[in-house]
Amino acid sequence: MSTERSTDDATMTAESYGPDDGILVLDGLKKQFGGLTAVDDLSFAVAEGEILGFIGPNGAGKSTTFNCVTGTYPPTEGTVWYRGEDVTGEPAYEMVERGMARTFQSFRPLEDRSIVRNVALALIPDKIASLSGLRGETRRRATEICERVGLGDRLDQFPDELPHAGLLRLELGRALATGPDLLLVDEPFAGLSNQEVAEISELLESLRDDGITLVVVDHNMRGLLSLIDRGVVIQFGSKIAEGRPEELKADEQVQEAYLGGETV
Numbered sequence: 001m002s003t004e005r006s007t008d009d010a011t012m013t014a015e016s017y018g019p020d021d022g023i024l025v026l027d028g029l030k031k032q033f034g035g036l037t038a039v040d041d042l043s044f045a046v047a048e049g050e051i052l053g054f055i056g057p058n059g060a061g062k063s064t065t066f067n068c069v070t071g072t073y074p075p076t077e078g079t080v081w082y083r084g085e086d087v088t089g090e091p092a093y094e095m096v097e098r099g100m101a102r103t104f105q106s107f108r109p110l111e112d113r114s115i116v117r118n119v120a121l122a123l124i125p126d127k128i129a130s131l132s133g134l135r136g137e138t139r140r141r142a143t144e145i146c147e148r149v150g151l152g153d154r155l156d157q158f159p160d161e162l163p164h165a166g167l168l169r170l171e172l173g174r175a176l177a178t179g180p181d182l183l184l185v186d187e188p189f190a191g192l193s194n195q196e197v198a199e200i201s202e203l204l205e206s207l208r209d210d211g212i213t214l215v216v217v218d219h220n221m222r223g224l225l226s227l228i229d230r231g232v233v234i235q236f237g238s239k240i241a242e243g244r245p246e247e248l249k250a251d252e253q254v255q256e257a258y259l260g261g262e263t264v
């Protein structure tokens with residue numbers, strides 16, 4: 001990363017990143033919808049093996065950034081590098097093949113399929129084609145993933161039998177089925193009790209221990225600051241702070257953006 005210019009006020013220093021600054025690097029990302037600039041000159045890097053929080057108030061541009069990175073929208077300007085390669089504007093299926101997976105805020109399970117079948121459908125055939133007994137192997141892999149996300153005792157239930165936290169686990173299972181190196185998790189804590197936040201945090205930490213890099217998005221800092229190694233905070237589509245949880249908590253702009261000056 002290099003610094004191109006700096007300002008003497010409290011605004012962030014303008015930065016320029018290169019392809020090797022992290023497993024995922026955004027440089028000067030901009031996304032406009034007509035006259036609305038949803039993401040504006042946003043740059044940051046995700047280090048391999050970390051849990052990065054991507055934080056911002058409602059409407060700050062978090063989902064739009066996610067959508068530009070995962071191939072849902074082409075960015076208006078800027079560059080996205082994944083594992084050192086320029087992947088700007090690549091379609092979603094190519095990003096999945098490269099090892100990037102995401103969960104969605106609104107869950108989209110197939111309601112007429114069991115839990116294990118929902119996960120099996122997300123398995124990428126190429127990755128298991130060389131294994132013998134594909135059908136049995138598919139079931140075995142899907143079962144393993146269900147167990148991994150805490151749904152081992154609900155394999156043959158249907159999505160509408162799951163509580164909210166169970167649907168989140170299923171969403172994580174479907175993402176894991178694509179064999180990701182990087183997992184983008186969209187607002188996992190919304191609608192969860194404190195106990196569930198702790199349990200899901202434990203699951204996300206265990207995925208990191210398995211070697212998966214995580215970017216966790218949330219507008220709410222509840223639960224997030226104790227989970228993440230580092231955070232990037234955005235407001236109105238631009239980065240206002242970046243750092244370790246204790247640095248973010250102490251940052252005046254973050255306080256202001258979030259709680260009108262109250263302590264985070």
Ligand SMILES: Nc1ncnc2c1ncn2[C@@H]1O[C@H](COP(=O)(O)OP(=O)(O)OP(=O)(O)O)[C@@H](O)[C@H]1O
Nearest residue numbers: 033036038056057058059060061062063064065219
């Ligand atoms: N497809 C779209 N067309 C037009 N405007 C959009 C579109 N998607 C997002 N926006 C606008 O871009 C801005 C950023 O929205 P975005 O959904 O990225 O914010 P967010 O930080 O994810 O918010 P939330 O926490 O509520 O999910 C908002 O003003 C939103 O209305």
